Structures are given as structure tokens and as C-alpha cells.
Amino acid sequence: MIYTCYEMARDCRADKPEGWSHFITNYVPLVRKFLAHYGGGEIEPVLKALRDPGSSMFQSLEPAPERWFLAELRQKVLAEIPFPAAEIAIDPETVAAALAPLTVVEKLAAWLETMRYDPKESGAILRMSPETVAKIRDKAEELIRGKVDAWRRNLLAENGRALGAEAMAAKTEECLPVKVFLDVLDGRATWRGREEMERHVTRCWHCIDHFCRMAEVIQSLRGVQPLTGEESEPFRKLLGVRMQRAGWKRLVGLGG
Ligand SMILES: [Zn+2]
Structure with missing residues (x-):
């Protein structure tokens, strides 16, 4: 069964573990890539900041869901990277x-x-x-x-x-x-x-x-491989993503 970026966005909006797990597997490599390119530091605080069901990156995804999402993701990652003022500023x-x-x-x-x-x-x-x-x-x-x-x-x-x-x-x-x-x-x-x-x-x-x-x-997107299950695990732990629904609900205090 194909689970699309569109479905991921829907599930992340609803704060479902399926959505966050897909996000981690497929987009942590992109977050890493953006961080490395723009001189960012550790990925953990950035991922924590990104773990927000209300984030604009999970909202309207038209007309190209994955690209639209990635464009937003890029902006969110950059927002977490401080930058020094240029020595010679140009307006x-x-x-x-x-x-x-x-x-x-x-x-x-x-x-x-x-x-x-x-x-x-x-x-x-x-x-x-x-x-x-x-x-x-x-x-x-x-x-x-x-x-x-x-x-x-x-x-x-x-x-x-x-x-x-x-x-x-x-x-x-x-x-x-x-x-x-x-x-x-x-x-x-x-x-x-x-x-x-x-x-x-x-x-x-x-x-x-x-x-x-x-x-x-x-x-x-070119040449980026999704994480393996093993590689994803520490990030699922970091973001509190549990694939069993009951455990997940308990974890985030939604009842059960
Ligand atoms: Zn214009």
C-alpha cells in the first residue's frame, strides 16, 4: 500500500504515529541535508521544533504535495539555524x-x-x-x-x-x-x-x-535514501512516536 506525502500531512495534523513515523523515515535525511548545507548544528532540537501538528508544512499541499511540503520544511529548518550578521552588509x-x-x-x-x-x-x-x-x-x-x-x-x-x-x-x-x-x-x-x-x-x-x-x-530529493527501521528508531524515541495506538495515546495523555 502506498502511503503518500498527502496522507502523512493528514496524519501529522491529527498527531497520529503513522504520520510522524513516515516523516522520520523519509524526511530526516532531507533535514540533515538542509542542516549540513546551511551550517546548522545538531538535528535533535530541530526535529523537536518540527514536531508540531499545527505546523504550516502539514497544511495546504496543493498543487504538488511533496514539493510544497519540502519547501515549507526547508523554511522551518532554516528558521532553526541562527546566522551571524554579515561583516559587509548589502541591502x-x-x-x-x-x-x-x-x-x-x-x-x-x-x-x-x-x-x-x-x-x-x-x-x-x-x-x-x-x-x-x-x-x-x-x-x-x-x-x-x-x-x-x-x-x-x-x-x-x-x-x-x-x-x-x-x-x-x-x-x-x-x-x-x-x-x-x-x-x-x-x-x-x-x-x-x-x-x-x-x-x-x-x-x-x-x-x-x-x-x-x-x-x-x-x-x-535526488539521491536521498529513506532511513532504515533501525536508523529511524532513535528519532522515533526522540519524538515520542509509538506505533501501537494504545501506547501512543497513553504517552501523549489523550486518554485510554
Ligand atoms: Zn514576484
Whole structure:
């Protein structure tokens, strides 16, 4: 029997052990991956913070349940990772002005630096050659350098978390729904010939960031193996997940 992400969300909302057990088996490896990539610490406190039936990651899952869930999961994990202020801070307006001459695809390649992806990883995420990404990065660095007083390499990466949070918050009424980005990422549509869409995205860093986050989520699923029963056990213990219903109810004090 196939137990889907949709059913997991429903069961986690209802705080059922089936849901949490599936979450642990299938998504602890992803939580680990995000933590490792974004410089997080121990996984245990993060998992405890995630164990919340009311969490937004278990709510509306349309139009792509697993990706939508993972996009939320990524945000929840990042929220648990503190980040130091950049030594040389750069504000979103400066970045937007500096990178305005770039095309949409170039902006995506440049923006992935804020998400700590090197040209090779970014190339895999955007299905471009690493050399092309590296060239775009050089161009972006020069553009930014021309707009700031203090500059050094990797300014976008250093300011990445702050810029990402600003971009998230900058959502407008015209911003595109996630479905549009998924169509591009799944090869059902391209930027080419969709001038209206491109006209918005090219001047909207919320949408650039949103697209990059969805592309990241799709890439992050590649090569990830679920935990074995044995590997899951310590996490089930940590989160108090018991598969026998009676024991579970007793554990969380729901009666019985
Ligand atoms: Zn937008």
C-alpha cells in the first residue's frame, strides 16, 4: 500500500504515529541535508521544533504535495539555524539595482549564491553548465562591485540569509503562483515566449528567490535514501512516536 506525502500531512495534523513515523523515515535525511548545507548544528532540537501538528508544512499541499511540503520544511529548518550578521552588509535594493541588467536565467544563477550553492551545484539545480554559472557569477560580482563602497568576494553568500528573508517578505499581488515555476522546472514550460511572466520575474526578487527555492527542493530529493527501521528508531524515541495506538495515546495523555 502506498502511503503518500498527502496522507502523512493528514496524519501529522491529527498527531497520529503513522504520520510522524513516515516523516522520520523519509524526511530526516532531507533535514540533515538542509542542516549540513546551511551550517546548522545538531538535528535533535530541530526535529523537536518540527514536531508540531499545527505546523504550516502539514497544511495546504496543493498543487504538488511533496514539493510544497519540502519547501515549507526547508523554511522551518532554516528558521532553526541562527546566522551571524554579515561583516559587509548589502541591502536588497542595492542587489536589485546592481543585477538589473541580467536576464532572468542569469539572475537565478546569481541568486543561488545567496543560498550557498557553488557553480557546480547551481548548474545541477538550474540544468546549466557550471562554467556558464561561473561566468554569470563573475559578471554579477562586477556589477555589485560597481554599486557598493566596500566590496569583497562572496558578498551575496555572506548576506544570503538576510537577503533571502527580505526576498520572502517582498511578495506582491502580481507574484506568480508556485505552479508556474513547477511547470518550468518540470519542463512543461520555458521562460522563452512567456514575456508577461518574464517581465514580472525579471524585476521581482521575491519570485527569483521563490523559483530558486523550488528548484533547490527538487534537486535536494535526488539521491536521498529513506532511513532504515533501525536508523529511524532513535528519532522515533526522540519524538515520542509509538506505533501501537494504545501506547501512543497513553504517552501523549489523550486518554485510554
Ligand atoms: Zn514576484
